[in-house]
Amino acid sequence: MKKFGRNLLWIATAGVLALGMVACGGKNTTGSSSGSKEEGSTQAGSEQAGTEKAGEKAEAKVEGSNGSFTVGFDQEFPPMGFVGEDGNYTGYDLELAEEVAKRLDLTFVPKPINWDAKDLELNSGNIDCIWNGFGMEGREDSYTFVGPYLANKQVFVVREDSDISSLSDLKGKAVEVQKDSTGLTALNREENKSLKDSFGSLTEVGDYQNAMMDLESGACDAICMDSVVAEYQIKTFKKKAKVLSESLTEEQYGIGFKKGNTELADKVKKTLLEMKEEGVIDKINEKWFGTREGFILQ
Amino acid sequence: MEWTVVLWKLGEGLLVSLGIFAITLLFSLPLGLLVAFGRMHKNPLISGIIKIYISFMRGTPLMLQLFMVYYGPYYIFKVSLHPGYRMTAVYIGFILNYAAYFAEIYRSGIQSMDRGQYEAAEILGYSKMQCFFRIILPQVWKKILPSITNEVISLVKDTSLAFSISVMEMFTQAKALSSSQSSMLPLIMAGVLYYIFNFVVAFIMEQMEKKMAYYQ
Numbered sequence: 001m002k003k004f005g006r007n008l009l010w011i012a013t014a015g016v017l018a019l020g021m022v023a024c025g026g027k028n029t030t031g032s033s034s035g036s037k038e039e040g041s042t043q044a045g046s047e048q049a050g051t052e053k054a055g056e057k058a059e060a061k062v063e064g065s066n067g068s069f070t071v072g073f074d075q076e077f078p079p080m081g082f083v084g085e086d087g088n089y090t091g092y093d094l095e096l097a098e099e100v101a102k103r104l105d106l107t108f109v110p111k112p113i114n115w116d117a118k119d120l121e122l123n124s125g126n127i128d129c130i131w132n133g134f135g136m137e138g139r140e141d142s143y144t145f146v147g148p149y150l151a152n153k154q155v156f157v158v159r160e161d162s163d164i165s166s167l168s169d170l171k172g173k174a175v176e177v178q179k180d181s182t183g184l185t186a187l188n189r190e191e192n193k194s195l196k197d198s199f200g201s202l203t204e205v206g207d208y209q210n211a212m213m214d215l216e217s218g219a220c221d222a223i224c225m226d227s228v229v230a231e232y233q234i235k236t237f238k239k240k241a242k243v244l245s246e247s248l249t250e251e252q253y254g255i256g257f258k259k260g261n262t263e264l265a266d267k268v269k270k271t272l273l274e275m276k277e278e279g280v281i282d283k284i285n286e287k288w289f290g291t292r293e294g295f296i297l298q
Numbered sequence: 299m300e301w302t303v304v305l306w307k308l309g310e311g312l313l314v315s316l317g318i319f320a321i322t323l324l325f326s327l328p329l330g331l332l333v334a335f336g337r338m339h340k341n342p343l344i345s346g347i348i349k350i351y352i353s354f355m356r357g358t359p360l361m362l363q364l365f366m367v368y369y370g371p372y373y374i375f376k377v378s379l380h381p382g383y384r385m386t387a388v389y390i391g392f393i394l395n396y397a398a399y400f401a402e403i404y405r406s407g408i409q410s411m412d413r414g415q416y417e418a419a420e421i422l423g424y425s426k427m428q429c430f431f432r433i434i435l436p437q438v439w440k441k442i443l444p445s446i447t448n449e450v451i452s453l454v455k456d457t458s459l460a461f462s463i464s465v466m467e468m469f470t471q472a473k474a475l476s477s478s479q480s481s482m483l484p485l486i487m488a489g490v491l492y493y494i495f496n497f498v499v500a501f502i503m504e505q506m507e508k509k510m511a512y513y514q
Contacts, residue, residue, distance in 0.1 A: 031493040075470075076477035083471075087303040112474065113464045117365070121464065124372040124379050209477035235479040 034157040046270045064240050068099040068109050072127030075112035076207040079232040080133040092288040093131045099280060100271045115180065122258050129268070135182030136254035144261055146269045147254030148298040154183045159215060160240040164222060167246050172200040173221035176211045178203040183224040186249040193243060208233070215241060224248060228289070244279075253298070272297055286297040304475055304484055311468030312491055318467065319384075322453060329393060330400025337405055348401075353469040355398035361462045364370040364391040368463040388460045396453060403445045407438035440510045446504040454496050468492070 021049035051295045073081035073094065084090030089110040113121050119142070121127045135150070136145050156175075158164045175231065184204065187196045189247045196202060202219065205211045208229060214220040216239070223230075230243050275281050282292045330480035355363070368387035371377045411434050419429035458469035472488035 006352075077475040078478055083307065083474045085299045085303070112466060112470075114462055117369075117464065120365075120369045120373075124369060125382075126379060126381065126464075127302050136453070149307065188412075207473075207477060209473070209480065212480065233480065239480070 007105070016058075022219050037192055041048055058228055066127075067105075067107055069104065069106040069258045070099070070109040070111050070127045071101075071129060071131045072111050072113040072118060072121050073130070073132035075086070075114045076208075076209055077132055077229065079228070081110070081112075081131075087148070090151060091245075092284065093133060095284050096275075096281070097131050098273060099284075100268055103274070105266060122256070125258075128261075128264060129255050131255045133228065133253050135185070135226075135251045136256075137182055137251050138185045138251075139256070143254075143256035144265050145254035145256055145263050147270070147297060148252030149255065149272065150193045150228070150253040150294055151296055152251050154186050154251060155227045155230055155232075156223060156244040156246075156248065157212075157215065157223045157230045158221065158244060159218075159243050161240050162221065164244070166244065166249070167195060168198075170195070170222055171198040173268065174203070174219070175199045175224060176202045176203045176205050176210065176220045177224040178208060179206065181225075182251050183248070186251070187224060190296045192248065212239065212241075234290075269272075269297070299475075299479055304479075304487065307471050307475055308468055308488055308491060310473035311466060311488075312495070314460070314465060315454075315467045315469075315495075318457045318460055318465075319454055320391060321389050322396055323450065324399055325389075325393045326396035328396040331404050333397050333401035334404035334408065335399055338408070352398045352401060354463050355395050356402075360391065360395050360456060361459050363395055364388065364459065364463050367391040367394075374382065384465060385461060387463060388465050392453075392456070393459075396449065399449055400446070403442050405441040405450065407433065407444070410441065411437065440507075443507050443510065445502065445512055447500065450499055450503065454499060457490065476479065 050192075071089075071094065075082055075089065079091055080093040081089065081091040093268060094110055097110070098108045111121075111127050113127065118144070119288055122130060122143075130143075135152070136148060139145075156167070156170065164170060177216075186192060187202065197242075202223075205214070208223070208225055211220070211223045211225070212233060215223055222244075227243065227247065230241075233239055234241055234243070254266075255268065257268075268292075272281070274294060276297065282297050283293050285294055299329070312430065331353070333348055336344050337352065339345045364387065365392050368379075368384065371383075372379050381499045415433060416429060419433050424433070457467050461470040468488055468491065472484045475484035
């Protein structure tokens with residue numbers, strides 16, 4: 001009898017918890033759009049079809065079966081994607097993406113992601129693409145790219161009153177670079193080895209905001225970053241900083257899709273070219289960069 | 299940007315943080331008790347499994363556990379995810395992690411109870427269940443409340459880890475606002491909000507302690 005009582009306690013508590021979990025899950029499902037119901041059935045279907053098909057099913061979802069175009073971006077990356085004046089997400093890339101989604105008759109969903117988990121997000125189908133000043137260099141084999149669509153340079157930013165005026169002046173200086181960025185990839189290349197080795201130190205930081213704070217406070221002497229971002233930062237926030245005229249490398253931005261998802265990539269590319277022809281892109285470029293030049297998608 | 303917009307965005311984040319906090323506590327406190335029973339179970343298989351669970355939960359970063367809960371189903375079992383699963387994964391990750399800590403706190407309380415109390419209860423005709431819930435647990439609660447408060451306060455701050463799987467809680471919002479404004483102010487405001495949140499938590503826990511001090 002005693003033993004029965006104890007077992008009953010175990011079962012009851014476990015039951016309550018299980019119910020709780022189901023309730024949590026259920027709440028989320030009903031909370032989202034009707035599209036999630038479709039997904040639910042897709043999911044159930046793929047389970048029946050066997051595990052080897054599940055991967056393909058996930059891909060099928062990416063094609064926009066739920067009628068949405070989810071763009072993953074780093075929300076700490078002005079001017080490409082960030083929180084705007086009104087509290088909504090804005091930026092050059094997001095504006096392009098929103099227009100593309102509108103033309104493809106898909107609901108535009110900007111999804112800020114943890115940049116460290118971008119591959120996990122993309123491959124598991126949570127986002128349809130990474131569209132966020134995403135340098136293509138060295139990543140060609142990992143993604144299906146649309147692009148290059150925008151030219152960019154990796155440059156060095158120093159304090160306005162700094163005595164650094166060329167790459168050779170960086171000798172012995174404290175340099176910062178964003179982790180997992182094109183700048184870091186470029187610095188790690190063989191031809192830049194002597195430059196990199198000449199630095200006093202090279203620190204990888206989480207985001208450019210931290211790097212700019214370090215530069216202003218004197219914690220570092222130079223930042224290696226995208227010229228597009230550097231110029232926006234200096235202009236918009238009136239930073240007491242300047243960009244070295246000597247740049248590290250030319251690079252090109254692309255829109256990263258899950259490897260093999262050419263169907264959606266082709267659609268996006270076609271739409272972007274249409275927009276280019278109609279002059280829509282010129283307007284967006286002028287708004288964000290003050291020039292019509294720059295868009296290079298062929 | 300207007301400061302009202304900043305506050306509004308931080309408020310949105312705070313709601314998410316509050317949700318994680320409340321749901322984690324709601325489920326991990328009872329689950330922790332169950333885990334503590336398992337840990338003290340006579341059957342070595344049950345107590346062994348629970349020991350491994352606790353050791354894993356305490357021995358690996360919560361951030362990694364969130365990754366496992368969220369991406370594991372897809373990468374290990376090839377089950378495709380749907381957008382609503384993100385929050386559920388956060389809840390599951392936090393509940394499992396905090397239950398392990400709470401379990402050890404419960405165990406410290408339960409095992410500190412004098413053997414004589416059980417014997418006295420048995421002589422007075424209490425069943426094991428009655429003895430535990432009417433005599434032992436109320437005393438245990440009083441003993442472990444300060445340790446629980448510690449964990450609860452850690453939980454408030456740990457909610458910021460939810461961003462590892464891209465959940466927009468308050469600290470993430472603060473960081474995004476900080477880089478869009480290039481200003482430290484949103485971070486300081488977030489700090490103040492966290493402090494107020496914890497101040498309220500600490501105040502409530504103190505009131506509970508006072509209420510339970512009926513024999514002192």
